[in-house]
Amino acid sequence: MGAARRGREPGQVWRGGRYLLTGLPTAMATMVALPLLAVGVLSTAVGGLGLVAFPRMMLGLRWWAEWHRGRAAALLGVQVSARRAGLPKGVRAQWRQAVRDPASRQDLRWALRQVATGIPAGLIALAGFGAAVGTVIVAPLWWLFTEGEPLQLLGAVPVTGWGSALGLGAVQAAAAGAVTWWVAPRLARGHARGCLAALEPSAEVQLAERVGELTESRAGVMDAHGAELRRIERDLHDGAQARLVAIAMRLGVARETLPDDAGALAKLLQEAHEGAEEAMTELRDVIRTMYPPILTDRGLEGAVTAVAAGAGLPAEVELGELGRLPAAVEAAAYFIVAESLTNAAKHSGAARVRVRLTRHDGRLLIEITDDGTGGADESRGTGIIGIRRRAAALDGTVRVSSPAGGPTAVTVELPCAS
Structure with missing residues (x-):
């Protein structure tokens, strides 16, 4: 086991050093990106430019952070699932996500941490590798230095000949290499663990x-x-x-x-x-x-129009732009309208009923209003319980307003985003 570990050490040193040295310029780039994000926020005052630019800048920061997260996971040999990166439709929704999304605030905190830790860690690695490699290169060139300003190794020891150049150079290179050998892998793993911790999705x-x-x-x-x-x-x-x-x-x-x-x-x-x-x-x-065959033949609009025509009392139908709806939502909407019209005809004493279907923000809104006597009681089997169950099966909501004397209004919202 010890031999296996010794065999892995050079690779660990090289991977750790490469990780830190790569992180140095990327941390500097992140430092430049932070003022640009501030400019993106301030540009909202310039014709609302920031409303479009800032969400996309935050999306770029998300990709940048995920790339660093992937590097850290690869160094530590762990698997991480990629966080979602994308923009919703609409300028308002994009701005709201960029400002209110907890993951966006997490990306900003990571960026500050990357600048604060990535630059010092990269400079330490650069100094260690530079001292080891630079000594090997510079020591044989001691004779190029003047007598008044000779090459100095080990901090302050002047080199006066080949013996001191090779001896002192070997000691300095070995010391720098030993320190780098020990520090680079540990520093890289510590930084990588910090990166993963900073970008780990919260419980929320x-x-x-x-x-x-x-x-x-x-x-x-x-x-x-x-x-x-x-x-x-x-x-x-x-x-x-x-x-x-x-x-x-x-x-x-x-x-x-x-x-x-x-x-x-x-x-x-x-x-x-x-x-x-x-x-x-x-x-x-x-x-x-x-599954009502009429839905297959005419679609939801035609099916609702047909069931309203046979409702047993005058029914006014208003249909918005519904677009393509999932089959389960169409079936639930049809049965909800049919049950509500049946309730109005049997129990309300209404002279007219109004049916309205609209779609907004990924939700289908169904409104059935009659001019009857009101006082609908779910406990008496008026069919409202069945409507609630159909809506609940799709994570929908049902609101019933039926004061004594009327009117009765049943409002159902069904999620229909596909």
Whole structure:
């Protein structure tokens, strides 16, 4: 084990020295970058230039910090997951991220630390390697110095001949090399550990990233679930339902061709025919509750318009620019509108109802308002509990306002960012 360690030492010294010597100019560059960031903030007063420039400067600082983080991890032989680096859409969102994101403040603290520690550490490494290598180069050239100002080694010992040049040069080079051999790897590892610690995501950031990952994961699952429901609905509609229709038709034809005195056979055919028709009705109901076929045929806008037209009371529909929505969100929105319209028709005593769907900042807003008597009570099975469950399955929110005397307003927000 000792032999193996001795075999690794030269490599460790070289890697540590390279890490420190590379960190010296990058720390100087970071020192220059800090005033530029301040200029970026101040430039907001110049036609709002900083609103665009500063977020991108902070993004550049994030990439710069991540590059240093990767170097530190490689030196220590550890694995680190890359932090997110990107800008959201919109100038306001970009500025808000640059100013309020905890990771941005972390990058700024790292930059100050990099300047404060990277430059001294790099200078120490430069001095150590420079003393060792420079002595080897300069000692044989002692004769180029004048007698009044001879070459001095070991701090203040003049070189007067080849003997003192080689002897003192060997001692100084060995001393500088020994110090560098011992200091460089340890100093580099200490700096690298400090870099990783400074850029380690906080518990708050890790939790936020985990929530984001889970949100994306669940959105993918919901999309896959919606696609699977559409496939099952299509298979049932085109397969099982079509076969039931064909069987019912054949049974009907068979009943018509039987003589009047068929007796028990006619009764059996009648029961089989009626059973097939009842099975078709139940299958249609199942298909509609799984994924309404009208969503596939007309989309959410057409489906909401159609369900409002058959609501049993005058319904006004207002649709904003909805764009492409995940299948699960479309299905939930359709059922929420349908249930709300049913509630209004059965319980509210309303003369009119208004349905409004809009999309803003990655959320679908559904508003159903009627002019009825109000006083909606969820405990009496008015369907609001079902609406809440559908919204909760997608991390949505439901607000119900139904004072006595009316009106009743149901507002649902569903996340729909894809």
